[in-house]
Amino acid sequence: MAGLVRHPIDVHSLEIYLARQLPQAGLPLEVKQFGFGQSNPTYQLTSVSTKRRYVLRKKPAGKLLSKAAHKVEREYRVIRALETTDVPVPKVYCLCQEESVIGTPFYIMEFLDGRVFEDAAIPIGILDWEMSTVGHALSGLAGLLLPYYTARLQSRYFRTDAFLSTPGLPSPQMVMQWYWGVAGWDLQPDMEWAVAFAAFRSAAICQGIAARVATRQASSPQARNYAEAFRPFADFAWAMIQRQERGQKIGESGAKL
Numbered sequence: 001m002a003g004l005v006r007h008p009i010d011v012h013s014l015e016i017y018l019a020r021q022l023p024q025a026g027l028p029l030e031v032k033q034f035g036f037g038q039s040n041p042t043y044q045l046t047s048v049s050t051k052r053r054y055v056l057r058k059k060p061a062g063k064l065l066s067k068a069a070h071k072v073e074r075e076y077r078v079i080r081a082l083e084t085t086d087v088p089v090p091k092v093y094c095l096c097q098e099e100s101v102i103g104t105p106f107y108i109m110e111f112l113d114g115r116v117f118e119d120a121a122i123p124i125g126i127l128d129w130e131m132s133t134v135g136h137a138l139s140g141l142a143g144l145l146l147p148y149y150t151a152r153l154q155s156r157y158f159r160t161d162a163f164l165s166t167p168g169l170p171s172p173q174m175v176m177q178w179y180w181g182v183a184g185w186d187l188q189p190d191m192e193w194a195v196a197f198a199a200f201r202s203a204a205i206c207q208g209i210a211a212r213v214a215t216r217q218a219s220s221p222q223a224r225n226y227a228e229a230f231r232p233f234a235d236f237a238w239a240m241i242q243r244q245e246r247g248q249k250i251g252e253s254g255a256k257l
Contacts, residue, residue, distance in 0.1 A: 002032035002044035006221065007061065009043070009102040014056075017101045021094045022108060026050040035221055040070055044111065055090070058106035060217040065208060073097060076107040088124065138187065141179060142194035146202065148172045149195055153236055192244045199237035206230035 011031050018025045026047030034042045034055075045054040059070040076095040083089060095107040114124035149172075151161040163169070170178075176187045187194075210227035212218040218227075 002034045005031060005033045005043070007033065007041040009056075009058070013100075014102050017096060018108075021096070022054075025054060026052055040072055040075075045108070053111035054093070055109050055111050056106055057109070058102065059104040060212065061103050062215065062217055064217075065211050065215075069208065072105055072107055079109065136194075137183075137185075138190060138194040139197070141175075141187070142191070142198035143201070145172045145175060145191075146195060146198040149240075150199065150202075150233070150236060153232060192240060196237045196240040196244070199233055199240065203230045203233035203237060206233055 009031070011029065015027050015029060018029075019027060025045070026049045028048050030046040030048055032044045032046075034044060036042075040057050040059060043056040043058075045056055046052070057072050057075065059072055064070055073095060076092055079089045080092050083091060090109040090112050092107060092109040095105070096102075097105045099105065112124050147163070151164055176191065180186055206226050207230040209218060209223050210230055213223050213227045218224075220226075
């Protein structure tokens with residue numbers, strides 16, 4: 001849900017820009033900020049006259065920890081490229097790389113009326129493409145399966161273990177069998193390392209959130225919960241590696257599904 005604006009933007013300057021770049025926006029605008037998301041501040045723009053809604057995503061204000069982070073420009077390009085495919089994405093309208101408008105680069109896309117999915121249901125539209133990239137084939141699958149292995153660990157911080165009781169939810173083993181059937185690749189010998197990598201990756205992401213909390217650049221009001229999770233994620237990943245070195249499989253000696 002959108003509500004209190006925690007990271008103010010220059011609405012007047014934004015409206016001047018949109019009058020040229022998106023005249024159908026229906027100025028003036030009512031601006032609210034979404035509470036979900038840990039990286040880029042995201043806002044709901046509502047036309048006062050037409051009530052039509054849009055979404056604005058921008059980089060955080062201030063000096064960023066890394067030039068490789070918060071790539072809203074890349075996110076815009078990926079979503080725009082996917083518009084003509086079967087991947088469910090919102091329509092994007094414009095990308096502004098001039099910091100003079102609201103202080104940082106930003107882009108605007110259509111508002112999709114739905115909910116933020118933290119369970120196993122199929123999404124209406126896939127919005128967050130900031131971290132999309134080309135990498136090892138197992139990396140994406142390991143990221144998909146990671147919540148199964150860390151659900152009870154995460155529940156201490158994010159309360160996400162409820163999804164395990166979702167009717168019809170496939171098991172990790174079933175997902176790997178599906179993958180094997182399509183790719184012709186038996187994943188079992190490599191999956192432990194891949195999931196450990198995904199856990200370390202989550203630890204690194206949480207550490208980045210912790211840094212943004214410290215510099216008051218965190219986008220979400222729940223950011224502190226994620227910031228406190230980076231060490232447990234790292235410890236969990238290291239324990240998985242140690243078990244693998246001892247010849248144990250995930251799920252043995254404390255790793256819970």
